[in-house]
Amino acid sequence: MLEVSYYPTRRGLLRSVAMSQGLITLFIAINLFVPMEYRGMVTTAYFIAFVVLFSYSMFRQRPRGSLAKDIGSGRKLLTIKQEEVSGLQTKDLELVNELKPLLKASGLSVLSMVVVMLWFLALYPLLVKPFIIGSGAGNGIVMQVLDLLILYEVPVVISMTMQVLSRRMLRRYLNLLRSVEVYTTGVVGVPGFAVKFPLESYSVRVNYARRFVEFVKREGGVEVLHRIYCNDPERLAELISRYGKVRVEKRF
Structure with missing residues (x-):
């Protein structure tokens, strides 16, 4: 099954910045x-924490627990399982072309992790650290903090x-x-989608030929689509229209 779920929203970027600055301060x-001989271990711990934080912000899979729980309190109308979705996606020949720009954008984020690894393993210890030590200014508390800021902020x-x-x-x-x-109260999907009824910020489209229903929302200059492949898109569209109190745009 094709799976691409990462989109760096403005709110997500701001949250990542706030969390990273808290981590750096800590x-x-x-x-x-800590004694000097343990600082290498601390740096290794920071690298691991950075990777975990980056991976969490990049590949967060599930919607917020409180919202999903609130929606789940309603009566369940329909369940669409992974096996059903996978089979339909593989038959949609147009899907690969639709995903190409997103795969390229996601590749930049993966590339950033490679560059970060080079920074920790080679660029900082071989280029930056020797320069700071050679300058003779690395012993003061201010220079130590600046050194650590360079190490962690880059x-x-x-x-x-x-990501930008x-x-x-x-x-x-x-x-x-x-x-x-x-x-009856909304839709919960994986990865990372939950929306309550009635719908307010989304429009809805159904494509009968390709067998999917998608929620459409504009965020800045980007059109964000949350797509559901299913064997019976007509029924799914009808349920969303009835309980979400929204007009579904039909495409054949």
Whole structure:
């Protein structure tokens, strides 16, 4: 099954920046109070934490628990399982072309992790650190903090830059939902989709020929599509129209 779920929203970018700055502050404080011989271990711990944070923000799979739980309190109307979705996606010959721009944008984020690894393993220890030591100014507390800021902030700048570039590359983002549950109170899908009824910020389209229903929303200059493949798109569209109180645009 084709699966691409990453889209760097503005809110997501701001959340990542806030979390990364908190992480940096914590590790700088730790570095200043641990013996010198343990600082390599602290840096390794930071790298692991950075990768975990980056991966979480990039590949977050599930919608917010409170919203999904609220929607799940309603009566379940329809369940669409992964096996059903997978079979229909493989038959949709137009899907690969639709995903090409998104795959390129996602590739930038993967590239950023490679550059970050090079920074920690080669660029900083071989180029930056020797320069700081050679300058003779690395012993003061201020220079130690600046040294640590360089070490920790550069990966964040690299990551954020790549995410912003990937966001600007996209004019249309497609989130393929691999499983979906429809309730009288809304729709919950994986990865990362939950919306309550009645619908307010989404329009809905159904494509009978390609057998999918998609929720459409504009975020800045990007059209965001959350697509549900199913064997009976007519029934799904009818349920969304009835309980979501929205007109479904039909395509044949």
